[in-house]
Amino acid sequence: MGHGRPVAGVLPRFASVFLLCAFLVAGVGVASATSRDFEHPASPDTAQQFAVDNVQRQDTPNDPGYDLAEPDDPDSTLNGGAVTPSTNLYDEQFGFFGFPSQRTRSSALYATGPNAGKPQISGFNAAGAWKLERGRPDVAIAILDTGIKWDKESLRLQIHLNKGELPVPKADRATPSSDAGRVPPCSQWQASPNNPYDANGDGVFNVLDYVCDSRVDVNAGPHGVPNEIDAEDLIATFGHCQIQSGEIVQCQRLRQRHRRLGLLRQRQRPLRCLELLCGVEPWLRSRRERR
Numbered sequence: 220m221g222h223g224r225p226v227a228g229v230l231p232r233f234a235s236v237f238l239l240c241a242f243l244v245a246g247v248g249v250a251s252a253t254s255r256d257f258e259h260p261a262s263p264d265t266a267q268q269f270a271v272d273n274v275q276r277q278d279t280p281n282d283p284g285y286d287l288a289e290p291d292d293p294d295s296t297l298n299g300g301a302v303t304p305s306t307n308l309y310d311e312q313f314g315f316f317g318f319p320s321q322r323t324r325s326s327a328l329y330a331t332g333p334n335a336g337k338p339q340i341s342g343f344n345a346a347g348a349w350k351l352e353r354g355r356p357d358v359a360i361a362i363l364d365t366g367i368k369w370d371k372e373s374l375r376l377q378i379h380l381n382k383g384e385l386p387v388p389k390a391d392r393a394t395p396s397s398d399a400g401r402v403p404p405c406s407q408w409q410a411s412p413n414n415p416y417d418a419n420g421d422g423v424f425n426v427l428d429y430v431c432d433s434r435v436d437v438n439a440g441p442h443g444v445p446n447e448i449d450a451e452d453l454i455a456t457f458g459h460c461q462i463q464s465g466e467i468v469q470c471q472r473l474r475q476r477h478r479r480l481g482l483l484r485q486r487q488r489p490l491r492c493l494e495l496l497c498g499v500e501p502w503l504r505s506r507r508e509r510r
């Protein structure tokens with residue numbers, strides 16, 4: 220599946236946000252337009268589209284930022300929706316497109332290849348993939364980036380947690396530390412029979428399974444969502460712990476571990492030359508003196 224680049228730098232700019240956007244868009248429900256149904260698209264046609272009026276402009280996701288610069292966006296106030304339209308391609312999630320934006324269809328054409336002369340398509344055709352599949356929650360996606368915005372609400376409940384690095388959540392608080400509207404009262408928690416990590420029994424293992432765990436401070440992670448649990452809170456709480464069979468064996472901060480191993484004490488000593496160099500240096504000096 221090929222894609223074009225109507226504007227230089229388009230794809231690099233969006234490469235790092237694609238995964239986050241995937242969470243946003245994959246989770247949206249029935250579109251606001253009565254005839255639109257993202258979850259049950261009328262057409263199964265997954266192919267890239269080049270005409271202005273095409274199947275990938277139907278049953279679109281209702282994420283307000285998806286295609287707000289397209290004149291036929293059903294969410295736009297121009298078409299009876301609530302979204303303020305844009306005329307700027309960069310305001311859109313064009314990396315998902317499997318069709319040319321109307322903003323570039325006359326100015327950006329394929330110069331060579333099988334689509335020569337046709338308007339360029341900026342995305343990798345997620346729009347076509349959505350004709351078949353809206354995404355599977357059991358698929359883990361790696362985020363290859365220089366950092367994670369732990370405070371992104373769209374990421375907070377979606378981030379994959381590694382059971383091997385976390386203890387089985389406890390439900391020993393009287394009330395949830397955050398997200399009380401999303402989970403049952405702690406006293407009613409019943410873990411999934413086959414998955415003790417799914418402490419609230421809702422079928423998924425995510426940060427919400429720790430909101431009744433008294434060990435976790437929802438403000439432990441300095442970059443996450445204040446007063447709400449996020450994955451960085453779990454890293455700050457358990458990241459220095461050794462986990463075995465879902466239980467904490469021991470927790471040791473790096474400094475504590477170094478002190479136990481005597482590394483800090485060694486570091487505090489003045490640096491000394493290695494034995495070999497100590498032997499060489501007087502030998503060099505004696506040679507210099509002989510000259």
Ligand SMILES: [Ca+2]
Pocket residue numbers: 279280281282283285286287292293294295
């Ligand atoms: Ca839209």
Ligand SMILES: [Ca+2]
Pocket residue numbers: 416417418419420421422423424425427428
């Ligand atoms: Ca759960």
Ligand SMILES: [Ca+2]
Pocket residue numbers: 437438439440443444445446447448449452
């Ligand atoms: Ca937090």
